[in-house]
Structures are given as structure tokens and as C-alpha cells.
Amino acid sequence: MRTFDFSPLYRSTVGFDRLFDMIDQTARVEPLPNWPPYNVEKSGEDQYRITMAVAGFGTDEIEITQKENLLLVSGQKHAEQENTQFLHRGIATRAFKQTFSLADYVNVKAAHLENGLLTIDLEREVPEELKPRRIQIATAGQAGPKVIEHDKAA
Incomplete structure (x- = not known):
């Protein structure tokens, strides 16, 4: 190591x-868990998307929790019918727990489950007071710093 x-x-x-x-x-x-498979995409300047393949899970069986800079996605199947006999079981229904570390000011905007894919949209929203700004330099006899220009692109 x-x-x-x-x-x-x-x-x-x-x-x-x-x-x-x-x-x-x-x-x-x-080692990171390899199930369920997922993609992490950058869909814009400050937009991100996590797509997870969760075939067989319903919206009531998946929980998404954001606490500060940690996103937790977990799934737990409800008890299945006991009289079902599988000849082949290829769709995994085991419980899962996947965590993602998020950067500062990244928040979940939406989550959708469609066709076995869970999509979580995230966006970075830096507060206005933390964005870069230009400060005028005072000379002797002038008052303190004054904002003369604000950079909207940053």
C-alpha cells in the first residue's frame, strides 16, 4: 500500500x-461494491446525474438520503410470495447500499425510477456571497473595501 x-x-x-x-x-x-451497476455523468457546468440499474425494485423499496456531503442510496426488497418456485433466477433482488461523497453545495434536485433505471439529478449551487468578486483597493483617506464588479460566470 x-x-x-x-x-x-x-x-x-x-x-x-x-x-x-x-x-x-x-x-x-x-473495495467498492459493484452492485447495483451505476454511471456518474456530468450533464452541464454544475449539473450531474447518477444512473443506477435497479431492475426489480419499486419506488417504495428504494430510499435516497442526503446528509451534508454524503448521498446514500439503499434498496430492500419486500418479502416475496413464498409459493413462488424459480427455475432460474437471474434478476438480483438482494439489498444494496451505495454511498457517494458530494462536493460542497451539491444537492439532489430530482430522482426518477423508470424502466429499471434510477436517475438522480444533482446540481451545485454556490451561494451568491461565496462567488468570486472584485474588491477595490483603498488608498490613504478612503473608506474600506467596496465591491466594484461581480463576476456572474463564476
């Missing part, structure tokens, strides 16, 4: 502690 020393980066970065902790944790994490 290879570990990285991030201490030289701490000298020139501020506020990236969480990022370095996340990178360090990936080396210690158990």
Missing part, C-alpha cells in the same frame, strides 16, 4: 484539509 505525504502542500494551501483527508481515506477504504 502506498501512502502520500501531503505536508509540503500544507505550506502553500489553505482550507484543503478535507480534500487531503479524503485522498488519504481512499487508500484505506474497503
